[in-house]
Amino acid sequence: MNEALLAELRAALTPARVRTGATELGLYRRDASNIEGSAGVVCFPRTTEEVQACVRACVRHEVPFVPRGSGTGLAGGATPLDHAVVIALTKMDRVLSVDAVNRSAWVEPGVLNLDLTRQVAHLGLHFAPDPSSQQSCSIGGNVANNSGGPHCLADGVTTSHILAAEVVLTDGSVVVLGSEAWETHGLDLRGAFVGSxxxxxxxxxxxxxxxxxxxxxxxxxxxxxxxxxGAHTVSAIIADGMVPAALEMMDQLCIQAVEAYIHAGLPTDAAAVLLVEVAGLPHGVAADAARIVEIGTAHGARSVRIAQDEAERALLWKGRKTAFGAIARIKPNYYLHDTVVPRRALPDVLRQVYEVVERHDLLVLNVFHAGDGNLHPLLVFDKREPGVMARVHAAGEEIVRISVEAGGVLSGEHGIGLEKRDYMPLMFAPADLAAQAAVRRAFDPTGLANPSKVLPSPAGCGDLQHVPEGAWV
Amino acid sequence: MIDLLAFAAEVGDAEPVTITGLGTRGGAVPDVRVVRAPAGIDWVQADEMTVCCGAGTPVDELVTELAAYRQTVALPAGGTVGGALAVGRADARQLGWGPVRDALLQARYVSAAGEVVKAGGPTVKNVSGFDVCRLLVGSHGTLGFIGEVILRTRPLARHSQWFHRADVHDPSDVFTTLYRPVSVLWNGSAVWVLLEGHPDDVAEQAAVASLVACEGPPALPTGSRRLVPPAQVPLLTGGFVAELGVGVVHHAEASDAAVRPERAQVLDHTVRQALDPSGRLNPGR
Structure with missing residues (x-):
């Protein structure tokens, strides 16, 4: 590690918040994906000025830096490469102000998603994006990935819930993008920043x-x-003019795993279950719920279980949100995909996913945001089994290709990061990628802000041999 | 997919060029060669809640077509789809229907280099790559000329009704009493509210807030359209109609151009230059 840079970071942040111990560097060399990099140093700024100092020092020494929230990302977006400086925002975790009348709040990036909702619950308010990791993921991370969640079907993903962002740019300056008003003068730089x-x-x-x-x-x-x-029911509900608050699907293997885990009385002999939530004013909710039951029944629903109270509602949701914990009962390791396909393509794409997985002698559980067409096939395996990783890689690549060929996209809510970087040419032509790269250069001419993510290098464009070691696409 | 090659050839790769639709939002830049984007609806997928059309398609034509599917789109009436997106200003339903930028899923535009470029993707949920779509909305054509778009549609409400209440000197009470109103307008002494949903819910909401049904919203002053933090709306004076919660204020008086922080202006300029180095697209906008 560059000693002069270290000294500057220590001077700006105090030595206690500039960590180079083997334990910290080990912890911060990856996010929740399986892609490992290497961190040179981990910094914990507490203020905007300290973030500025970190960025200025990195740029002065031409050392790349990686901003990081809770590290729950699944695409390697927060994985540091080549001993980069990790700038962890977890100590900037205050809710600064809440406007209960106009329903907005200024928060620091390290505030946890669910903590924000808890802190405004007494006002009858919540933060709408609700990724499954909402207990541990940060708002800053949600902004970086433009995160989703089950309730984004009706309320939109993170970008629809971010009005403004104070940002430290790589020249060390601070700029506010967007405004408390819902529109801005000039370009929507806020919109470009969300998901960057x-x-x-x-x-x-x-x-x-x-x-x-x-x-x-x-x-x-x-x-x-x-x-x-189940999939046809999803399309029929939307085509009927309803947008439920959430519309989630689990397939049989997933239902069985979840039921064994939480004992919610789920029908373990069903091929699929749909979890549907309707929210709003009472008459509209009653009318929509009745219509959804009619549509489901017409499409062959064997039974409809309506949560009778808050406890039962919580239990049904627990089944959905703990699916990832439940699968550990089947195999010790899993790999989670995140593609989106048009709703109408769901039955066909799911059929192909099952075929791919069977051909590669793997197991798949499907638990996903059906209303958004956002697939989350979970490949489960035991990585100690010789040769299994190659099969997981191969199956994953096929699933991504099938989704894009069906008119879908590479990622619905996890982002591109390192994981899907070299698959961007499946969706975008060189001119499309050049435009994205130009916008990136405008924001960060140094190229030191989290380099080598999202955009394939021009030389590697379309060349799938350049997937980084450990990246499972 | 609409063939944009002819449009791209017309835009070309050199010399200033401007684009116009129906001329309702400022039209072409004077004294510059004019092009028009293709018009027409390519497809409607009601079960996907998406529609694909040429940017030259009139918004009103699109809204009429979507009504046959009991859907609509969150764009302001009048002019063309491309114009509505390029200007990026929502109408008074923004509170409930969302900003214009949230309606655009995918755009295929012609760049300053005369190439057809795709931004975004066809599905509502999509985080594949950087969000160039949101930059296009409100860019007044300075980053690229939009040729074809995929828009997110929304179901038409079962019931929709404007209401009125006089003698409201602090609109906050009405605003906080209502559950997700589509619009709450205030002129300093009265409110107008648009409610949508189940007719019984609409009636109950109106009763709780002591609202009386009316024909529609007031005429919006056209002197200037300003943006203020929503918390400042109750403090406004003069001749205005403000959109509560959103911070858009329609003033009778004209206003000076808004002052933006210098660094944001510089970044704005850098992004424009990155996508159109010679400034040939809609120069001066």
Whole structure:
């Protein structure tokens, strides 16, 4: 590690918040993906000025830096490469102000997603994006990845809930992008920043929209004898003019794993279940719920279980949100994919996913945001089994290709990071990627903000041999 | 997919060029060669809640077509789809329907180099790559000329009704009483509210906030359209109609151009230069 840089960081942050111990460097060399890099040093700034000092020092010494929240990302976006400086925002975790009337709040990037919702719950408000990792993921990380979650079907993903961002750019300057008003003068630089995966600068304050809690909520579980019947029900609900608050699907293997884990009385012989939530004012909710039951029944739902109270609703949601914990009962390791396909393509794409997985002698559990067409096939395996990794890689690549060929996209909510970087040419032509690269250069002419993520290097364009070691696509 | 090659050839790769639709939002830059984007609806996928059309398609034509599917799109009425996106200003339903930038999923535009470039993707949920779509919205054509778009549609409400209440000198009470109103307008002494949803819910909400049904919103002053932090709206004076919660204020008086922080202006300029180095697209906008 560059000693002069270290000295500058220590002077700016105090030595206690500039860590170079083997334990810290080990912890911070990856995010929640399986892609490992190497951290040179880990810094914990507490203020915007300290973030500025870190960025200035890195740029002065031409050392790349990686902004990081809770590290729950699944695409390697926060994995440091080549001994980069990790700038961890976890100590900037204050809710600075809340405007209960206009439903917005200024928060620091390290505030945890669910903590924000808890802190405004007494006002009848919540932060709408609700990734499954919401207990541990940070708002700053949500902004970097433009995160989603089950309730984004009706309320939109993170970008729709970020009004403004105070950002430290790589020249060390601080700029506020966007404004508390919903529109801005000039370009929507806020919109470009959200989802930029730490490559445009570092957000140090965020103005978020808060959403009113619904006065009435109905949560129901429908079960089907075939995955197709469940998928057709999803399309039919949307085509009927309803946008449920959430529309989630689990397939049989997943239902069985979850039931064994939480004992919620899930129908373990069903091929698929749909978890549907309708939220809003009471008459509208009742009308929509009745219509959804009709549509489900017409598409072959064997039964409909409507949560009778908050406890039962929580239990049904627990089944959905703990699916990833439940699968550990089947195999010790899993690999989670995140592609989106048009809803109408769901039955066909799911059929192909099952075929791919069977051909590669793997197991797959499907638990996903069906309403958004956002697939989350979970390949489960035991990595101690010789040769299994090659099969997981191969199956994953096929699933990504199938999704894009079906008119879908590479990632719905996890981002591109390192994991899908070299797959960008499946979706974008060189001119499309050049435009994205130009925007990146405009924000960060130094190229030191989280380099080598998202955009394939020109030489590697379309060359799938350049997937980094450990990247499972 | 609409063939954009002819449009791209027309835009070319050199010399200033400007684009116009129906001329309702400022039209072409004077004394510059004019092009027009293709018009027409390519497809409607009601079960995907998406529509694909040429940027030259009139918004009103699109809204009429979508009504047949009991859907609509969150763009302000009048002019063309491309114009509505390029200007990026929502109408008074923004509070409930969202900003214009949230309606655009994918754009295929012609760049300053005369190439057809794709931004975004066809699905509502998509985090593949940087969000160039949101930069295009509100860019007044300075980053590229939009040729074809995929837009997110929304279901038409079962019931939709404007309401009015006089003698409201602090609009906060009405605003916080209502559950997700589509619009709350205030002129300093009265509110107008648009509610949508189940007719019984709409009636109950209106009763709780002591609202009386009315024909529609007031005429919005056209002197200037300003943006203020929503918390400052109750403090406004003069002749205005403000959109509560959103911070858009329609003033009777004209106003000076908004002052933006210098660093944001510089970044704005850098992004424009990155995508159009010679400044040939809609120069001066």
């Amino acid at each position: 995966e730490g490559m445009f600068g570092i957000a140090t304050k965020l103005c978020v929209r808060l959403t009113q809690n619904a006065p009435a909520v109905t949560t129901m579980l429908m079960d089907f004898e075939s995955v197709d019947a």
